[in-house]
Each structure stands twice: as C-alpha cells, then as structure tokens.
Amino acid sequence: MKRRTLLGALAAAAGVAVPFAGGWRGSTSTGLLLPSRRPLPPPFAVPLPIPPVLRPVRTDADGEHYEVVQRVARAEILPGVATEIWGYNGSFPGPTIVSRSGRPIVVRHRNELPVPTVAHLHGGRTPAASDGYPTDLLLPAGGGGDHAAHMPGMFDEHAVIRTGEREYRYPMRQPAGTLWYHDHRMDFTGPSVWRGLAGFHLVTDAAEDEVPLPRGGRDLPLMLVDRSFGPDGELLYPSLDPALVRPGVRDGFGAGVLGDVILVNGAPWPVAEVDGARYRLRLLNASNACRYRLVLDPPPPGGGGFVQVGADGGLLERPVRHDAVELAPAQRFDVVVDFGRYRTGQEVTVLNAFGAGGTARVMRFRVVRAAADDTAVPATLPGEPGLTAGLAAGRGVPARTMRFRHDVIGGRPGWTVNGVPFAPDAVHARVGRGAVEVWRLTSDFHHPVHLHGATFRVLARSNSGPGAYDAGWRDTLDLRPAEQATIVARFGEEPGRYVMHCHNLEHEDMAMMGNVVVT
Incomplete structure (x- = not known):
C-alpha cells in the first residue's frame, strides 16, 4: 500500500473526516487540548x-x-x-x-x-x-x-x-x-x-x-513540556494504537496535541531556590505542539529580565535584552536572569503568556539568600558571525521556496511540504557540501520548521526584517500563520540524506517532512 493511501485509510478508520475540530487552532499554538482526567497537584510544591x-x-x-x-x-x-x-x-x-x-x-x-x-x-x-x-x-x-x-x-x-x-x-x-x-x-x-x-x-x-557567564549550580538546563494525565496518573496521548505499531492519532489531534500540565525537567510547575545572583537558564521547548511566551512575575526593576546570550546554534555575537521570550517547539534560548535584582525572600514566577489555566504557569524561583557574584554578561560574545544574503546564489534571491501546508493525502487531510508527503525517495532539494542558499519558507498555520544538517540565519519575515527572537544561528524557525520568512542556510560538509520537517510532532508524523540530499 502506498504511503498516502495508507494515511488515508488510517484517517478513515478513525472517522477523521475533518481532523481539525473546534478549538484546534488558537492564536498561539496549532493543536487541540487533551484534558487530564485526575485532580492535579498545586503548583510550586515540587522541587x-x-x-x-x-x-x-x-x-x-x-x-x-x-x-x-x-x-x-x-x-x-x-x-x-x-x-x-x-x-x-x-x-x-x-x-x-x-x-x-x-x-x-x-x-x-x-x-x-x-x-x-x-x-x-x-x-x-x-x-x-x-x-x-x-x-x-x-x-x-x-x-x-x-x-x-x-x-x-x-x-x-x-x-x-x-x-x-x-x-x-x-x-x-x-x-x-x-x-x-x-x-x-x-x-x-x-x-x-x-x-x-x-x-x-x-x-x-x-x-x-573565556566568557564570565554563570556556571556550575547556576547553569540550569530547563526542559519545558506540556502533558496530560489519566485517572491513575498515566500519560494520556490520543494514539489510534496505544502499542505504537499502527500510526495515527484520534480525530481532532492531527493538528497537534496540547496538554494541561506544564512539566519542567519532568516535574509539574516546580520551584527552585536560588541565590541573589545571575543564573544561566538553558530553555528548551520539548513540547509536541505548544508554544510559550515566558515572562517574569514580577519583572525586575527596570525590566529586561531575560538577557539572551545564546540560541539554537550556540552563543550570540552580542546579548539581547528581553522582557519576554517566545519559544516554538524544539527551539532553545540561553538567557541570563539576575536574581540579585530581587530582594532576598522574594518569589519570582515564570508565566506563560500564551497559556490558559494550568498552562499559564511554568515554574517559580525563590530567592533565598544574598550571594557573591563574579559573573557578567559582556557587550560582545564569541558567537559565530552571520552570513549575508550576498554570499548565496543569486545574491539574495531565494534559490528555493518551501511551502508548509495543510493538504489532502490519499483523499484525507494531512500535512505536506510543497504539496508532497514524506517518502524516503521524495527529494525536495539537492545541495552541495558546504553550500549556502537563500530559502523562502511559507506557511498556513504555525509550523516550527527544523532543518537537519544545516543551520541558518533569519533574513526577513514577510515585509520586514528578522523578528525580535530571531537573533543568532538557528536550526528551527517559528514560522507563524500565513507568514513568509527568508533564511540563509549553511549546509554541512557531510554528504547523505537529511530531512527537514515541521517540529509540531503531529504534523511531522502526518507526513510534513522532506528530504534534503547533500552531494
């Protein structure tokens, strides 16, 4: 059975005539909420x-x-x-x-x-x-x-x-x-x-x-995910086949699965005791479909509580100060937060402005003591310099266009790149080793686009320049609804098959992926 026929058959078996039921698309994330079926713990009670x-x-x-x-x-x-x-x-x-x-x-x-x-x-x-x-x-x-x-x-x-x-x-x-x-x-x-x-x-x-950034216990990796739980505490997920032999999700969830519990490093709405000093927070959005807009409550005096020092591809060339940080699935932001700007005993809550109910809260920091701090965020950082469009073929004219769209596959709804569902022999691009190309990416809904075997810089979004959260080298782009983005991508020196895909994992699983062959 051909892949597109198989996907259509699976959708038909699940009764998925229109998989995007009411509430599937919000202003912040593409997906459908899967509610938990048990009482949930109070926030900020777990270390x-x-x-x-x-x-x-x-x-x-x-x-x-x-x-x-x-x-x-x-x-x-x-x-x-x-x-x-x-x-x-x-x-x-x-x-x-x-x-x-x-x-x-x-x-x-x-x-x-x-x-x-x-x-x-x-x-x-x-x-x-x-x-x-x-x-x-x-x-x-x-x-x-x-x-x-x-x-x-x-x-x-x-x-x-x-x-x-x-x-x-x-x-x-x-x-x-x-x-x-x-x-x-x-x-x-x-x-x-x-x-x-x-x-x-x-x-x-x-x-x-050589950079005096926070280290050791003040360098915190923070993996953010949303999950839902069943009556006995089991993880809920709307698979057609819980044994994960037959692919597919139940009707409505093909747009993305959203949970109602935020976990940080596997703990629900945790709390961390911190010194009154700078901390490096390595923020990772490992959610399937959920996007986050993180803010500090209260913000520090004078604002600019997040000082971004890194992105997907490593350190920036210079820090960027933010009042909020937006993360699409798979994106990473390295930020420094100076808890010395708060008084001892103060509690600082990380909120998700894109959330509602339980997903509007992420975690809490409690400033428990004053402390010496010899760290700093210098005005320049040793990040790799960017590329200009003039380095690419056509001097800035996009060499390729990749369209990420809701589509019909085998007569049923699904997701495609340039109208083609994923198959191992469906090649979307062939590029030379170490090639630099300008690509145009377009979308219908939220699609966090991830490139394997390449990193890129964002040149433009629609009719303006890069967005507020596009600094540095990226491997995942937060492509927003009805948006066009232009990137300049640098491909690796290793030949072979790589993929690009939407990192909304339900979109990826429903064929929104293509091959890039490095020759």
Missing part, C-alpha cells in the same frame, strides 16, 4: 529536578564512549503517583551528555522498548549515518521483526536497520551550545517523545570558557 550528567564508560582514540539504554520505567511525576514512561536510562528527561567541541564522542544506544526507535541529536552537526534518519530503525533487543513489519505502507531500500544496539558517532565539530536528543522514528516521533524519550546534550568550548 526543580536537574537531570544527572552521564559519565563516559571509557575514553580512547575515538573519543568518549557513552552507553544509553532505552527502556520502560516508572517515575514519580505527579506527587505520590507512579507513571509509566519510556526513558533514556529509564528517566525523563534522559541523562544530560556534556561534550567538548572538537572531541568526538560515540553513544551506544540499546533498545529495550517494545517498538523500534531512532535517536536524533537535534542541533548536532552530524554525519548522515548518525543523524537519526527516520527509517534507520533500531529494532528491540531480542528480535523485533523485520524491516517491513515496522514500516507499514513503505519500504526504504536505503534504510540501515539494526537490532538491539547501535552506535551513533558525533564528531562535535561545532561551537558551544545547547542541544538535545530525542526519538525520531518515522510516524511515531510524537507519542515517543510524549512518553519521555528526550534529553539534553550540552557542548562546551574554549571560547565559551
């Missing part, structure tokens, strides 16, 4: 957890070697309740990997889950063989069937299939930055990440070492 740092099992000429086991586990997410998760090393978020720029690492993943997986290092400048192409399956240990059994409606002759374990090799030829890793299995990224398959990967380098 903020920090994911543990994974230690290498050995070091040799190939670099540091790490081992990660993907397995089913039970975690206390809601107080006093055990919730089944799928976790890297059995935790959510997974353990944080910290690597050094220029020093290769090898991560061996073992799959002890009941379904295949694919590990993707999001933001990594990675060889195609280790990038986590969505059909390069790692089948469950102990035997998980053949290739075709886990790819209904499609066969990819170029897919590299392993059983039990596989190594991902990362050369780490990139500057310091905040990366993350997550599952990327074709048609199932949404439910797999929702169940817990996500973790931080932080890169350091010598240039960052």
Whole structure:
C-alpha cells in the first residue's frame, strides 16, 4: 500500500473526516487540548529536578564512549503517583551528555522498548549515518521483526536497520551550545517523545570558557513540556494504537496535541531556590505542539529580565535584552536572569503568556539568600558571525521556496511540504557540501520548521526584517500563520540524506517532512 493511501485509510478508520475540530487552532499554538482526567497537584510544591550528567564508560582514540539504554520505567511525576514512561536510562528527561567541541564522542544506544526507535541529536552537526534518519530503525533487543513489519505502507531500500544496539558517532565539530536528543522514528516521533524519550546534550568550548557567564549550580538546563494525565496518573496521548505499531492519532489531534500540565525537567510547575545572583537558564521547548511566551512575575526593576546570550546554534555575537521570550517547539534560548535584582525572600514566577489555566504557569524561583557574584554578561560574545544574503546564489534571491501546508493525502487531510508527503525517495532539494542558499519558507498555520544538517540565519519575515527572537544561528524557525520568512542556510560538509520537517510532532508524523540530499 502506498504511503498516502495508507494515511488515508488510517484517517478513515478513525472517522477523521475533518481532523481539525473546534478549538484546534488558537492564536498561539496549532493543536487541540487533551484534558487530564485526575485532580492535579498545586503548583510550586515540587522541587526543580536537574537531570544527572552521564559519565563516559571509557575514553580512547575515538573519543568518549557513552552507553544509553532505552527502556520502560516508572517515575514519580505527579506527587505520590507512579507513571509509566519510556526513558533514556529509564528517566525523563534522559541523562544530560556534556561534550567538548572538537572531541568526538560515540553513544551506544540499546533498545529495550517494545517498538523500534531512532535517536536524533537535534542541533548536532552530524554525519548522515548518525543523524537519526527516520527509517534507520533500531529494532528491540531480542528480535523485533523485520524491516517491513515496522514500516507499514513503505519500504526504504536505503534504510540501515539494526537490532538491539547501535552506535551513533558525533564528531562535535561545532561551537558551544545547547542541544538535545530525542526519538525520531518515522510516524511515531510524537507519542515517543510524549512518553519521555528526550534529553539534553550540552557542548562546551574554549571560547565559551573565556566568557564570565554563570556556571556550575547556576547553569540550569530547563526542559519545558506540556502533558496530560489519566485517572491513575498515566500519560494520556490520543494514539489510534496505544502499542505504537499502527500510526495515527484520534480525530481532532492531527493538528497537534496540547496538554494541561506544564512539566519542567519532568516535574509539574516546580520551584527552585536560588541565590541573589545571575543564573544561566538553558530553555528548551520539548513540547509536541505548544508554544510559550515566558515572562517574569514580577519583572525586575527596570525590566529586561531575560538577557539572551545564546540560541539554537550556540552563543550570540552580542546579548539581547528581553522582557519576554517566545519559544516554538524544539527551539532553545540561553538567557541570563539576575536574581540579585530581587530582594532576598522574594518569589519570582515564570508565566506563560500564551497559556490558559494550568498552562499559564511554568515554574517559580525563590530567592533565598544574598550571594557573591563574579559573573557578567559582556557587550560582545564569541558567537559565530552571520552570513549575508550576498554570499548565496543569486545574491539574495531565494534559490528555493518551501511551502508548509495543510493538504489532502490519499483523499484525507494531512500535512505536506510543497504539496508532497514524506517518502524516503521524495527529494525536495539537492545541495552541495558546504553550500549556502537563500530559502523562502511559507506557511498556513504555525509550523516550527527544523532543518537537519544545516543551520541558518533569519533574513526577513514577510515585509520586514528578522523578528525580535530571531537573533543568532538557528536550526528551527517559528514560522507563524500565513507568514513568509527568508533564511540563509549553511549546509554541512557531510554528504547523505537529511530531512527537514515541521517540529509540531503531529504534523511531522502526518507526513510534513522532506528530504534534503547533500552531494
């Protein structure tokens, strides 16, 4: 069965005549709310957890070697309740990997889950063989069937299939930055990440070492997700098949799944005790579809409470001061917040101006003591300089246009890029190694567009310049409804197949993905 026919059949089986039911599209996020079915805990009652740092099992000429086991586990997410998760090393978020720029690492993943997986290092400048192409399956240990059994409606002759374990090799030829890793299995990224398959990967380098930014316990990775819970504390997700063998979601949720509980590092609306000093907050939106507009309540005297020092692709060239920060799914913002601007004993709440009800609150900081602080945010930072449109073919004239749209696939609603649903042999662009191209991206609804194997700078949005949150090198663009954006993209030196896709994970799973072949 062809893929588009399969998707149509699945939609028909689910009764999805019009999958975007009332309330599916708001002014802030594209998706439908999945309400929890149990009383939820009060906010700001759970301490903020920090994911543990994974230690290498050995070091040799190939670099540091790490081992990660993907397995089913039970975690206390809601107080006093055990919730089944799928976790890297059995935790959510997974353990944080910290690597050094220029020093290769090898991560061996073992799959002890009941379904295949694919590990993707999001933001990594990675060889195609280790990038986590969505059909390069790692089948469950102990035997998980053949290739075709886990790819209904499609066969990819170029897919590299392993059983039990596989190594991902990362050369780490990139500057310091905040990366993350997550599952990327074709048609199932949404439910797999929702169940817990996500973790931080932080890169350091010598240039960052020279900048007096907050470090150690004042450098906090913060993974933001929204989730919903069932009567017994189980994670709710509207899969057609809870076993995640048959793809698809129930009617209405093809636009995106939104939860009503905000988790930070896996804890609901947590609280963190902080010194009256500067903190670096590595903000990651790991939600399936939810967008955030974060504000501090109260704002510090004089405003400008968030000082942005980094984005998806690493440090900026100069800091940017914000009163609020907007994050689309998969985007990262490194910001410095100076809690020394607040009095000791004061509570500072991070609110989500795009939220409502429980999703309008994110977490709280409590300033518990005055403290010495020798950190600073200098006027210039060692971020990689930008490119100008004149460096690209056509001197600024877009070489390609990519249209991200709600579409009809096999007679049923779905999502496409340039009218084409994802298939391993459907190539949207062929680019040379190290190529620099100007692309125009257009949208109908909210589409956080992510490019594998490339980073880019935003040149323009519609008829104006870059937006307030577009500074620095990006790998994910917050493309807004009925918007046109122009980017200048720099592709890597490693040849092979890479994908670009919407990082609304339900859109991605419903075929809004295309191939970019680096030749």
